[in-house]
Amino acid sequence: MSQIPATTQQSFGYEDFIASIDGFEANYSKDITPEYYFGFPIGPVLEVERNLLSRTIKSIAYFSMEFGIAPSIYNSFRLNRPIPEQNQFFSHEVFSNYWLCDYLFKVQTTGRMLDIPIYGGGLGVLAGDTMKSIADSGLAVAGIGILWNKGYFKQKFWYKHGQIPETLTWDPYNYPGLVPLKDFVTIDTKEGPLHLRLWKYYVYSYDKSKACPIILLDSNCEQNDPRLRKLTDQLYRSDEVWWKIFQRVILGIGGMKALKNRGYNIDCYHLNEGHAALALVEKYVHLQDKDMMAECRRHFIYTCHTPVAAGHDRFRIEDVAQILPDEYTRACQMFGRETEDSSQINLTFMCLNNCDQVNAVAQKHGEITRLQFPEFSSKIQAITNGVHIHTWLSESYARLFDRYQDVFGDWRKYPENLAKAGDLRGDEQFRKEVFEAHLANKRNLTGLLGRWKLKEDVLTIGWARRIAGYKRPALIFHNIQEILKIAYEVGPLQIILSGKAHPNDDIGAAHIDDILDHIDQLNAHRKVIKVLILENYDTYFGKLLTNSVDVWLNNPLPPFEASGTSGMKAILNGVVQLTTLDGWVVEAADHDIGWVFGYRHMGPEVGDEKNLRLDEDAAALCRVLRDVTALYYRTYKELRVDTQSPWIDKMINCVQQAAFFNTQRMVGEYNSRMWARALA
Ligand SMILES: *Cc1c(COP(=O)(O)O)cnc(C)c1O
Numbered sequence: 279m280s281q282i283p284a285t286t287q288q289s290f291g292y293e294d295f296i297a298s299i300d301g302f303e304a305n306y307s308k309d310i311t312p313e314y315y316f317g318f319p320i321g322p323v324l325e326v327e328r329n330l331l332s333r334t335i336k337s338i339a340y341f342s343m344e345f346g347i348a349p350s351i352y353n354s355f356r357l358n359r360p361i362p363e364q365n366q367f368f369s370h371e372v373f374s375n376y377w378l379c380d381y382l383f384k385v386q387t388t389g390r391m392l393d394i395p396i397y398g399g400g401l402g403v404l405a406g407d408t409m410k411s412i413a414d415s416g417l418a419v420a421g422i423g424i425l426w427n428k429g430y431f432k433q434k435f436w437y438k439h440g441q442i443p444e445t446l447t448w449d450p451y452n453y454p455g456l457v458p459l460k461d462f463v464t465i466d467t468k469e470g471p472l473h474l475r476l477w478k479y480y481v482y483s484y485d486k487s488k489a490c491p492i493i494l495l496d497s498n499c500e501q502n503d504p505r506l507r508k509l510t511d512q513l514y515r516s517d518e519v520w521w522k523i524f525q526r527v528i529l530g531i532g533g534m535k536a537l538k539n540r541g542y543n544i545d546c547y548h549l550n551e552g553h554a555a556l557a558l559v560e561k562y563v564h565l566q567d568k569d570m571m572a573e574c575r576r577h578f579i580y581t582c583h584t585p586v587a588a589g590h591d592r593f594r595i596e597d598v599a600q601i602l603p604d605e606y607t608r609a610c611q612m613f614g615r616e617t618e619d620s621s622q623i624n625l626t627f628m629c630l631n632n633c634d635q636v637n638a639v640a641q642k643h644g645e646i647t648r649l650q651f652p653e654f655s656s657k658i659q660a661i662t663n664g665v666h667i668h669t670w671l672s673e674s675y676a677r678l679f680d681r682y683q684d685v686f687g688d689w690r691k692y693p694e695n696l697a698k699a700g701d702l703r704g705d706e707q708f709r710k711e712v713f714e715a716h717l718a719n720k721r722n723l724t725g726l727l728g729r730w731k732l733k734e735d736v737l738t739i740g741w742a743r744r745i746a747g748y749k750r751p752a753l754i755f756h757n758i759q760e761i762l763k764i765a766y767e768v769g770p771l772q773i774i775l776s777g778k779a780h781p782n783d784d785i786g787a788a789h790i791d792d793i794l795d796h797i798d799q800l801n802a803h804r805k806v807i808k809v810l811i812l813e814n815y816d817t818y819f820g821k822l823l824t825n826s827v828d829v830w831l832n833n834p835l836p837p838f839e840a841s842g843t844s845g846m847k848a849i850l851n852g853v854v855q856l857t858t859l860d861g862w863v864v865e866a867a868d869h870d871i872g873w874v875f876g877y878r879h880m881g882p883e884v885g886d887e888k889n890l891r892l893d894e895d896a897a898a899l900c901r902v903l904r905d906v907t908a909l910y911y912r913t914y915k916e917l918r919v920d921t922q923s924p925w926i927d928k929m930i931n932c933v934q935q936a937a938f939f940n941t942q943r944m945v946g947e948y949n950s951r952m953w954a955r956a957l958a
Contacts, residue, residue, distance in 0.1 A: 290328045292320065300458040305451065308358040315480065316455045317356030322489035323480055329418035330491075330542040336957040337418035338546040341533050341554035343525070344402030344513060345409065345423045345492060348817035350391045352410075352669040353482050355454035362452050365392050367818070373435045374810040375800040376730055383729040385812065393816050394456065394479065395429030395448055396494065398513050399744035399778075400843055401583055403817060404941075405550055406481075407666035407843075411941035413483040413490045414668075417949070420542055421492030422533035422554070424525070425450060425477050428511045433778050433814045437798075440791040443781040450496075455479055462499065463535040465527060467601055472509075472524075473501040474532045476539065484668040484690065493540065495532045516782050519597050526591070526625065527601060530556025546956035548579045548948075549633065552591055552625035558632045559609045571632075577956050580629035580636045582658075585646055585840045586887055590626035598623060630654045635952045637661045639841040642864040646837050646884060659951060662862055663841040664944040667693050667936070669817075670847040672825040674718040675933075678711055696850075697937035699930050709921040712929050713914070716828075716852050723774075723826035730810060735917055737910040738772040739856070740827030740848075742815055745779035745786045748838040748887050752789050754831065755796035756896035764900065765806040768907040772808045774823060776815035820844065825851035829872070829906060833899065836860040836879035838887055846939040849932035854925070856906060858895070866935045872928055875902045 292312050296302045302310070309316050315323050329335045349355065350367070369384040397403060405421070412419045429446040436442050450456055459476040466472075477494040497509040509528060515521045534557050537544050547557055558578060562571055584590055595615075599607045613632055614623030630636060630651055637659045638644040644660025651658065668690065679686045685702060689695040702708040717734065724732040732738070745751050754761065754773065765771045775793060779786025797809045812819055824830060824847035832845050832855060839861040846862060848855065855872035857863050860879070867874050876895040879885065913923035937943075 290331055291324060295324060295327065298459050298461070300460045306457060309356075309454070310457070315355075318353075318482055318486050318489075322482065322487060323491075326418060326489050326491065330420055330540070332418075333543050335418055336545045337420070337543060338548055338953060338957075339420050339422055339533070339537055339542070339544045340405070340409065340412070340548045340550060341422045341529060341557060342402070342405035342550040343424065343529055343553040344397040344405060345394075345421060346397035346399075346403035346406040346817055347394055347409070347479070347481060347492075348403070348406060348669055348821075349455065350393050350816075350818045351821045352666075353484075353486075354391060357452065357454040359452070361391065361454065362449050364448050365453055366390065367392050370819075371435065371813045372727075372730065372810050373437075373794055373797060373813070374730055375797050375804055375808065377801065379730050385726060387726075387818065390818060391454070392448055393818065394453060395446055396423060396426045396513065398430045398780075401551060403820070404663055404843055407664070407669060407941045408550075408945060409481045409490055409492060410483075410666045410669060411664075411945040413481045413488050414942065415945055415949070416483070416488045417490075419490050420537065420540070420544070421481070421490065422529070422536065423492055423494050424510050424513070424529060425494035425496040426510060426513045427496065427498050430513045430778070431781055435790070435794065435811070435813055437794070440787055440794060441779055450477065456494075461539055462501075463495075463532060463539050465531050465535065466603055467527070468599075468603065469506060469601065470503065472497060472506050472528075473499050474528060474536070475499045476536055493533075493536050495528050495536060497528065514780060516780075519593060520601070522591070523593055523598060523601050526553055526556055530554045530558070531560045531606075533557055534560040546577050546579060546953055548581070548953070549629055550581050551583050552580070552629050555614070555625040555628040556610070558613060558628060559606055562609050562613070563605055575632055575634045578633040579952050579956055580633035581639065582626065582629070582636060582647055583639055583840050584626065585643060585838050586884065587650055590624055592622045592624045594622050596621070635659070635955065637952065639663045640862050640865065642837060642861065643840040645881070649882060649884060661944060661947045661951065662865060662939070663843055663846070664939050664941040665843050665846040665850065666941045667850060670821060670824065670850055672715075672719050672821075672851050674715040675825070675851050678715045681711070682708065693940045693942050694937045697934050699933040703927065703930055706921055709926045709930070710919065712852055712933075713919045713921070713926055716929065719826040719851065720828070723822060726822070727774075727810065730808065732772055732808060735914060736770045736772050736808075737829070737907055738774065738827045739829045739831050740774050740823045741831040741833075742774070742776040742812075742820065742823050743842075743844050745777040745789055746783065747785045747789070747890065748835045750833050750835060750890055750892065750895070751775065751777060752792045752796065753833045753892060753896055753899060755793065756892045757900050758796060758799070760897075760900040761903070762803060762807065764904050764907055765803070768904060769911040770806045771907070774810050774812065774827060776812040776819055776823065778815055820847065824848040824853065827853060828910060829854055829856045832857040832863065833876065833895065834858060834860050835887070835890055835895075836877055837881075837884060846936070849939065850936040852929040852932050854928045854932060856899075856902065862939060866939070869931050869935055870928055871932045871935055873902045873906060875899055
């Protein structure tokens, strides 16, 4: 399809916008009007489109395999017709040591929307939060991703069988905020032409005065051979290398073609993780003068999230040659081989080699990445991840900050103001309100799980994230006798877990089996310990759990957690940390945000991911948990709060640290330390 002619760039308006949408009259004319875009002001959409088309305003493309945008908890669009059932959320089942209840009840979150299911976990949530902070900042950025027709997967727990993945179905044609475009792009492959439909979704700023598009690519169109139509069905489908390569071809090569199709003038290509590496190949293949590639590299930026070499994508050149035309395969070989005689390409290496700027996602991860790739160490910076505060902050904490506006000022615009929480440390009233705001959140949780008889005054520990070996999801159960002793001797416990294991990850599945077994065995001890695991972890539960439990447990094996972000959501809401020393925590650990325990990585070797150190770290966890429990019940007993408790100091320290661990600060650093150079 043709590019939008230069003459329309300045004047790009509503008519041009709706002309690009497929089936506008039939399907979207009630949702998109000269004033509104699915209930939000349309002005920001037209403005960012003009900015991206402009030849004078600098703009950025941000590529990511997944985007966790979380419209169920933030900036929900309106659809002027009923939202189809499959785009609303199914209820969640629970597996607990209160069997009868699991059998009789589900967690009902009626009327909530299904998160646009194009993410799998933390990487996607970070990409979503990044886009939101970019929108808040008003930069001209277009996201590039994939429209996953069947999402990631739907999780089901079966007693004695563990996690059984099920297919998720949703309807992108009736999802608020998402529109199909008339245009397609085509990639030439050895399987014939691969047509990709383009979709658009807009991420708005928190005050709805600015917006950014995300372009999503979709192979599910009639022109394609049935096999190719399924390529964009399932995120991270990995049972065959053919799928993996094709999905990366779509993101990298298809993404570059989509930007061209929209007529966007992109000055900087930011590749979030190595999945999008083939964008470099697409750039190179279309260069008239191949010597220009050195100059092009200045405009490519790579963010590396993977801590271990084994986690990086590697493909045999012969497999790539089965899919891509020879010219592309040659470029892959040229850019992606680790050594001259290697028969494989490595996408991490391709990015490291061809992006002038590279960043790791926490300071510690920077050290580890430099250790692994010494030949690139001089260009590897570290920019620590964050979370988008407007998405993850609970209402009760927002109201608390508003009540102390003389101290926090315009904290929505300047989240760094949260550092002022320390000034209020001596304020008895503030200390009381910090705890009470937390209790309000905790009551949301105990209310939602009311059938399971969770209690507001029982110490509640949360663990929820992707289930993966190095995250050690079952660590708290490893020494269950000791945990039971704490519950009987010091005070009762409630433990809530949630998380999905990748369907092909046998180790992850084994961890889920292990957790279910332990829960099962705790049935007799229900009076002192309640354990629940919630099905289908998503951003909705992510928000609920991170702001409502008393203690957020984070126990990855150091140094394998590149950053981690769920703890950042928790500290923003005054939830203290019980954590190993890894990822972002290394930068906050000196500020007493809770308790740090377990194995400490000293280097210089990275170490063995398979040696989980469960015995030693479970023992360390139990030792600390005894103190945590004792302090909790000194702080909050019989519904009375001891405002002088050091627990509340820790909560205040958490809020103070949230001033730094947010995506507004992170995007600011991306901008000043990396984008500025690429745009210069
Ligand atoms: C925040 C979040 C994550 C990331 O959790 P980590 O502890 O950083 O691994 C994963 N999944 C969902 C749904 C989240 O909201």
